[in-house]
Amino acid sequence: MSLSSLKRFLPSPPPRQVVLVPDALFFVRSVPVTEGATAAEVAAQVELAIETLAPFPVGQLYYGHQWLAGADHALIYAAYRKRFTADEVDAWPSAEVVLPSFVTLLAKGAAPKPATAWVVPGAASVTGLYFADGSGVPTQVRVEPVAAEATEAERAAVRDGVLGAFPEMRHVIDVAGEPQFDPASPQGEFVFKAGGMEMHFDAADVAALDVRDKDELAARRRAHARDVILWRTFLGAVAAIALSAVLELVLVGTSIWQKQRLALEERQKPVVEAVMTSQTLATRIDELSTKRLLPFEMMALVNTVRPRTIQFMVTNTKGLYTLEIDAQTSSSGDIDVFRSALNDLDTCEKAEVLDQRSRDGISTFRMMVTFKPEAFKAVEEAAPAAEPVTPAPAAPVETNTEVET
DSSP: OOHHHHGGGSOOOOOOOEEEEOGGGOEEEEEEOOTTOOHHHHHHHHHHHHHHHOSSOGGGEEEEEEOOTTOSEEEEEEEEGGGSOHHHHHTSTTSSEEEEGGGGGOOTTOOOOSSEEEEEEOSSEEEEEEESSSSSSOSEEEEEEOOTTOOHHHHHHHHHHHHHTSSOOSEEEEOSSOOEEOTTOOTTEEEEEETTEEEEEEHHHHHTTOOSOHHHHHHHHHHHHHHHHHHHHHHHHHHHHHHHHHHHHHHHHHHHHHHHHHHHHHHHHHHHHHHHHHHHHHHHHHHHHHOOOOHHHHHHHHHTSOOTTEEEEEEEEETTTEEEEEEEESOTHHHHHHHHHHHHSTTEEEEEEEEEEEETTEEEEEEEEEEOGGGGHHHHHHSOOOOOOOOOOOOOOOOOOOOOO
16 A cells, blocks of 8 residues: 555645735845855855844844845845734744745746836735846835725825836836735645746745744754654554555465365365376276386396306396396406496496395395386387287097997
């Protein structure tokens, strides 16, 4: 069972939470950064710039920054912590990220052309973003508050005032709506929509954009990494348990099948034994009816290499192709000569010497000679078929009869 299929049986995760803070609460500046700096070096330079520009210590601020690789400046934004109510801040720990609304438009890959201005409407403000170059990092940001009950004419006047603060503009883009987080965003990704625009952020991208306390964010990231490891471990354990259950079911099924197979085998065993007995008997009958025992031919082959000093005492046949010889000799060395000569014969498969003994200068031994089946093939083929014996006719009986008168 795969993890993807296993997740269907687990409770669904809680809905994702992203907090978007009003733009009017932040002061925003563009600050230069060292050419070729890394993300960590830019973060250090941003903190130094905030300490220089802000009227309050960094510990009393909520701040973040936006910077893209290759840009020669970064956008910093900060807000005094006391500007947020306790109720607003209480919702932040459960949120995945806390951002100013305008920052959600500054995704990688969405860099506008140079000398472009974006106008972003909000519930209580109008925000203007000006891009002097094509790096994707705004060079100027202007936020003007506007009353929630303001008319369209009043909002248009605020918009014109925002644009009037920027240098020469070649392109002006009015965002159709206020940015909103898409709850259907894939896990580990953040998707924001504003009118027809759609911006995608990775989890690593929003880390620097988050305005919450940096120490708390670092502890939160560590806790999240730990939770991910524990969650994956839990899923792995559940998958292992499920796999073990499946294997146990397979073993039970296999055991049942094995018992049924053995029972069937036990029932069929008498039938199989009867068939095997019949087959063995038929084979034996076939051998007796089609093959002949040729002891004299065996003796003739053995005698072709028998030394004169060896005398055969008893000979027996073992099957159709084995000859057992009990012999004696006064020259024990001829026994090995005899055995080697037999093994050199093309018709002999194997010759063995068994139970060799010596006493009073006489050596006795037993020789087992096994011949190849084709050794007597020519003899068997040349042998005439047996013909029925017809009894000879009885000779006539002569009778002499003498008659006396």
